[in-house]
Amino acid sequence: MSILVVGSIALDSVKTPCGETKEALGGSALYFSAAASFFAKVKVVGVVGEDFPHHKVRFLEERGVNLEGLEIRKGKTFRWVGCYEHNLNEAKTLSTCLNVFKDFNPKLAKGYEKNDFVFLANIDPVLQRKVLTKVEKPKAVVCDTMNFWIKGKRKELIKTLKDVDIMILNDAEVKEFAGEPNLIKAAKWIRSLGPKIVVVKKGEHGALMFYSQDLIFSAPAYPLESVSDPTGAGDSFAGGFVGCLARLKEMTESNLRKAVIYGSVMASFCVEKFSLERLKTLTSEEINQRFREFGRLVHFGR
Amino acid sequence: MSILVVGSIALDSVKTPCGETKEALGGSALYFSAAASFFAKVKVVGVVGEDFPHHKVRFLEERGVNLEGLEIRKGKTFRWVGCYEHNLNEAKTLSTCLNVFKDFNPKLAKGYEKNDFVFLANIDPVLQRKVLTKVEKPKAVVCDTMNFWIKGKRKELIKTLKDVDIMILNDAEVKEFAGEPNLIKAAKWIRSLGPKIVVVKKGEHGALMFYSQDLIFSAPAYPLESVSDPTGAGDSFAGGFVGCLARLKEMTESNLRKAVIYGSVMASFCVEKFSLERLKTLTSEEINQRFREFGRLVHFGR
Numbered sequence: 001m002s003i004l005v006v007g008s009i010a011l012d013s014v015k016t017p018c019g020e021t022k023e024a025l026g027g028s029a030l031y032f033s034a035a036a037s038f039f040a041k042v043k044v045v046g047v048v049g050e051d052f053p054h055h056k057v058r059f060l061e062e063r064g065v066n067l068e069g070l071e072i073r074k075g076k077t078f079r080w081v082g083c084y085e086h087n088l089n090e091a092k093t094l095s096t097c098l099n100v101f102k103d104f105n106p107k108l109a110k111g112y113e114k115n116d117f118v119f120l121a122n123i124d125p126v127l128q129r130k131v132l133t134k135v136e137k138p139k140a141v142v143c144d145t146m147n148f149w150i151k152g153k154r155k156e157l158i159k160t161l162k163d164v165d166i167m168i169l170n171d172a173e174v175k176e177f178a179g180e181p182n183l184i185k186a187a188k189w190i191r192s193l194g195p196k197i198v199v200v201k202k203g204e205h206g207a208l209m210f211y212s213q214d215l216i217f218s219a220p221a222y223p224l225e226s227v228s229d230p231t232g233a234g235d236s237f238a239g240g241f242v243g244c245l246a247r248l249k250e251m252t253e254s255n256l257r258k259a260v261i262y263g264s265v266m267a268s269f270c271v272e273k274f275s276l277e278r279l280k281t282l283t284s285e286e287i288n289q290r291f292r293e294f295g296r297l298v299h300f301g302r
Numbered sequence: 303m304s305i306l307v308v309g310s311i312a313l314d315s316v317k318t319p320c321g322e323t324k325e326a327l328g329g330s331a332l333y334f335s336a337a338a339s340f341f342a343k344v345k346v347v348g349v350v351g352e353d354f355p356h357h358k359v360r361f362l363e364e365r366g367v368n369l370e371g372l373e374i375r376k377g378k379t380f381r382w383v384g385c386y387e388h389n390l391n392e393a394k395t396l397s398t399c400l401n402v403f404k405d406f407n408p409k410l411a412k413g414y415e416k417n418d419f420v421f422l423a424n425i426d427p428v429l430q431r432k433v434l435t436k437v438e439k440p441k442a443v444v445c446d447t448m449n450f451w452i453k454g455k456r457k458e459l460i461k462t463l464k465d466v467d468i469m470i471l472n473d474a475e476v477k478e479f480a481g482e483p484n485l486i487k488a489a490k491w492i493r494s495l496g497p498k499i500v501v502v503k504k505g506e507h508g509a510l511m512f513y514s515q516d517l518i519f520s521a522p523a524y525p526l527e528s529v530s531d532p533t534g535a536g537d538s539f540a541g542g543f544v545g546c547l548a549r550l551k552e553m554t555e556s557n558l559r560k561a562v563i564y565g566s567v568m569a570s571f572c573v574e575k576f577s578l579e580r581l582k583t584l585t586s587e588e589i590n591q592r593f594r595e596f597g598r599l600v601h602f603g604r
Contacts, residue, residue: 086483181388183506184527204485205507208525218599220520223510225486257602297520298600300559 001246002041002114004138005032006106006131007121007235008078009046009070014274015083018228024275025056026080028121028144031232034279035239035266036119037063038287040246043112045069045131049077049100059280069109073100088230089203106131117242121235122146125153125160132163140165140251142242143195144234150177158193167195168238171202183208184216199241199260201234201267209260211253219260220297222268222290229274233267236279240266265290303548304343304416306440307334308408308433309423309537310380311348311372316576317385320530326577327358328382330423330446333534336581337541337568338421339365340589342548345414347371347433351379351402361582371411375402390532391505408433421544423537424448427455427462434465442467442553444544445497446536452479460495469497470540473504485510486518501543501562503536503569511562513555521562522599524570524592531576535569538581542568567592 012026029046036042043066050072061067078101081094106127114136120128120143128143143164149157150173157177161167167190171183178186187198187210198210202221209217241263248255265287272278314328331348338344345368352374363369380403383396408429416438422430422445430445445466451459452475459479463469469492473485480488489500489512500512504523511519543565550557567589574580 182527182529184525188527202507205504206520206522216525216599217602218508218522218525219602220508220522220600223486223518223520225484225490227484254603261602292604295602295604297518298522300519300521300563300597301556302594302597 001116001249002043003036003117003119003242003246004043004045004112004115004135005029005036005119005121006045006128007032007119007123008101008104009044009048009052010078010080010101011052012231012275013079013081014229014231016088016227016229017084017086018226019274021229021274023079026231026275027078028232028235030057030060030276031235031270031279032119032121032239032242033060033065034276035236035270036243036246037065037239038266038282038284039240039243039262040116042066042243043069043109043115045106045108045112047071047073047100047104049073049075052077069107069112071107075100077101082231084230088227091231106134108134117142117246119238119242120144120160120164121238122149125149125157129156129160129163140245142166142168142238144168144238145173147173147176161190161194164195166197166199168199168201168234168241170234171200174198174200188213197256199263201237203230203233207237207260207264209256211256215253217257217260219264220294222264222294222297224268224271227271230271231274232276233271236270237263237267240264261291261294262287264294303418303551304345305338305419305421305544305548306345306347306414306417306437307331307338307421307423308347308430309334309421309425310403310406311346311350311354312380312382312403313354314533314577315381315383316531316533318390318529318531319386319388320528321576323531323576325381328533328577329380330537332359332362332578333537333572333581334421334423334541334544335362335367336578337538337572338545338548339367339541340568340584340586341542341545341564342418344368344545345371345411345417347408347410347414349373349375349402349406351375351377354379371409371414373409377402379403384533386532390529393533408436410436419444419544419548421540422446422462422466423540424451427451427459431458431462431465442547444468444470444540446470446540447475449475449478463492463496466497468499468501470501470503470536470543472536473502476500476502490515499558501565503539505532505535509539509562509566511558513558517555519559519562521566522596524566524596524599526570526573529573532573533576534578535573538572539565539569542566563593563596564589566596
């Protein structure tokens with residue numbers, strides 16, 4: 001099974017109470033690919049500048065990530081500078097230089113039209129829709145977004161959601177989008193816009209999946225005593241989630257639940273180190289072991 | 303198995319986005335007793351004024367709650383007036399009239415010395431300790447507290463915790479008490495003060511139980527589309543938790559996990575209506591059905 005991902009590729013400079021990193025690999029498409037690569041073949045659509053350090057993403061290619069769709073344009077790669085203080089749920093942006101990402105216009109490389117899953121990372125909903133017109137209908141379209149589009153391109157986002165099967169977003173975004181303080185009501189409202197399944201990421205509080213009017217699945221977060229860098233946790237979650245679905249093939253209730261747990265597993269690894277460092281050294285054995293630990297974390301008898 | 307609870311008994315006037323209630327039954331000891339009464343025999347130690355509407359707690363006596371330890375003093379019963387806005391996790395106190403509760407000095411009625419469990423609800427840690435000197439050593443001492451004592455009587459609280467087996471408190475309190483933003487580290491620090499088990503209530507995000515250096519249990523919250531009144535949720539949780547332990551007798555890992563879920567079940571019912579209204583009409587069948595729903599909420603295959 002194969003996955004197409006469209007999103008940002010960036011060089012991030014991040015400071016947290018645990019340390020800092022400068023111009024390290026980042027962006028939704030890279031975090032997603034690194035996480036999903038443990039489960040399925042991934043093709044990446046994105047844009048970088050002439051200064052992009054291609055040797056640093058070789059490990060992704062070695063894991064079967066197809067980077068042929070990486071457009072190299074004149075100019076510099078997208079830069080983001082941010083920091084986190086004690087509340088690790090909230091990033092503070094210090095500077096954003098979109099550079100070549102400013103005029104991103106997703107182009108599909110040869111052989112990119114046919115995919116089992118398409119993941120539309122957090123980009124302009126107009127571009128998200130454009131990508132969908134260029135690909136054959138996949139098994140499922142999975143979509144992320146952020147407050148910037150919820151506020152600024154609400155109508156376009158709602159239009160895009162008509163073609164989306166699974167929406168993944170965080171709790172604050174769900175509430176803002178729906179204009180409703182109750183998360184359960186808010187998520188159900190989003191289901192009424194098109195996506196049959198809504199997955200709500202709650203950071204250190206885990207995730208909730210809504211997949212029919214009354215069916216809800218609740219996943220815990222992995223208890224971590226130290227978080228180095230929360231950047232990319234959401235995209236790593238999406239990578240584990242979509243990757244798991246691609247590996248298991250059928251979108252049954254049971255597989256969807258497992259996918260949420262694998263998403264949580266990948267997010268928990270991502271934040272242990274800066275940038276893609278932890279996802280780079282990670283092994284399938286570690287992933288499966290943590291999956292089992294999630295089982296022990298929530299198990300109770302009858 | 304029997305439980306002794308020491309705590310407040312109040313008449314609450316509460317306003318929430320869902321409605322309001324005036325001078326309704328409230329206080330930690332009443333919420334705890336109402337919840338625990340479904341599982342075990344409960345004896346109450348508390349104080350009320352001459353104006354207390356005793357006929358309103360008759361339903362508790364009918365469920366086997368022993369109210370002989372309710373001291374009636376000259377003066378008025380403790381009054382609390384509060385409101386909740388859209389953030390239902392945070393109560394805003396509009397007025398507090400301690401009245402007869404101001405000089406509360408717990409006295410044990412005849413036959414109150416011998417208990418399997420003692421629950422020290424949120425009162426002055428000096429009084430909590432005093433109660434412990436008057437009873438025979440129970441199977442377990444369970445203790446709650448609040449930011450008021452964490453700030454104002456820190457040393458006394460730490461002294462009390464030496465004699466406590468299980469500490470129940472909310473996430474903000476854990477972090478404040480430990481002076482540590484990471485909940486896992488903070489809860490482990492509290493374990494170092496005496497309690498072998500620490501249960502952290504996270505409101506709409508569920509609960510975590512820490513019961514050995516590395517063992518953590520994570521319980522979800524029951525997804526509610528509407529919360530009428532969050533008052534008493536924490537004490538109802540404690541009532542379900544301690545009640546379940548008393549019914550199951552042995553404090554095994556498996557029973558502790560079930561107890562956290564029964565605590566969550568009771569809290570979820572409590573907030574469905576104002577005051578004790580929902581706990582008053584509740585049945586054991588409803589409790590057991592919701593317990594099974596918690597199982598479905600978190601279940602995933604291997």
